[in-house]
Amino acid sequence: MADKKTLLVIDGHSAAFRAFYALDPANFRTQEGQYTNAVFGFLRMLVKMLQEEQPDYLAVAFDVSRHSFRTDEYPEYKAGRKPTPPEFSGQVELIKEALAHLGITTLEQENIEADDILATLASRGSAAGIQVLVASGDRDTFQLSNEQVTVLYPSRSITDLKRMTPGAIEEKYGVPPHRYPEIAALVGEKADNLPGVPGVGEKTAASWINKYDGLEGVIAHAADIGGKRGGDLRSPGGC
Structure with missing residues (x-):
């Protein structure tokens, strides 16, 4: 039987921002004053992934803006983030230009x-029998992981990527990938300005989810959970 084809999909903005913060912009500047540290780091990461993974298909996805259907539903979504550093300006456009010259979608x-x-892409690729690699620094992508989808998550550096398989995610968070959003719902997401239950960390959230068979079960049994955390769960600011 022939080996499965591999699709690599990359979160462009996530990779660009991580590259930007990993490399001092003062060391990457053109004579015209354009900073290029994010461009250099992004392309270095891309080359390493291509060498190591040798995908058959490749695509890079970008955000158009901070506005999305999520901000329509919850205006506070991602509110309070620090302004983008001026040195980052123009670098995403340069990355896109470089990708176009390389023939990358x-x-x-x-x-x-x-x-x-x-x-x-992960859903359609896996449904078509393709092995999918999702390169992203956003932990929300952990929920995509299954036998055909692996998340490549940045570790010590932008080129050091952990393979977040279903087993790796369950070992780290105590729940299978499809339940990772339930962990995030209870704990909250500071980066996205999404509140959680006060004082509840990942271990407590995982224990509740496993005991009560998911977030809906936790909510249904909220009256059975004692202590201050149980009170916080039942409070208006909790779930």
Whole structure:
């Protein structure tokens, strides 16, 4: 039987931001004053992934803006983030230009995030029998992991990527990938300005989810959970 084809999909903005913060912009500047540290780091990461994974198909997804259908539903979504550093300005456009010269497909769409594009490609690719690699620094992508989808998550550096398989995710968080969003719902996501239950960390959230068979079960049994955390869960600010 022939080996499965491999699709590699990359979160462009996530990779660009991680490259930017990993490399001092003062060391990467053109004579015209354009900073290029994110461009250099992104391309270095891309080359290493291509060498190591040798995918048959490749695409890079980008956000169009911070606005999406999520901000329509919850205006506070991602509110309070620090302004983008001025040194980052123009670098995403240079990355896109470099990818175009390399013949690499880039994808973006109004009102949705790059994450949504990654999820769509992962779902369609795995349904077609393709092995999918999702390169992203956003832990929300962990829910995509299954026997045919592996998340490549940055570790010590932008080129050091952990393979977040279903087993690796369950070992780290105590729940299978499809339940990772339930962990995030209870704990909250500071980066996205999404509140959780006060004082509840990942271990407590996992124990509740496993005991009560998911977030809906936790909510249904909220009256049975004692202590301060149980009270916080039942409070208006909890679930």
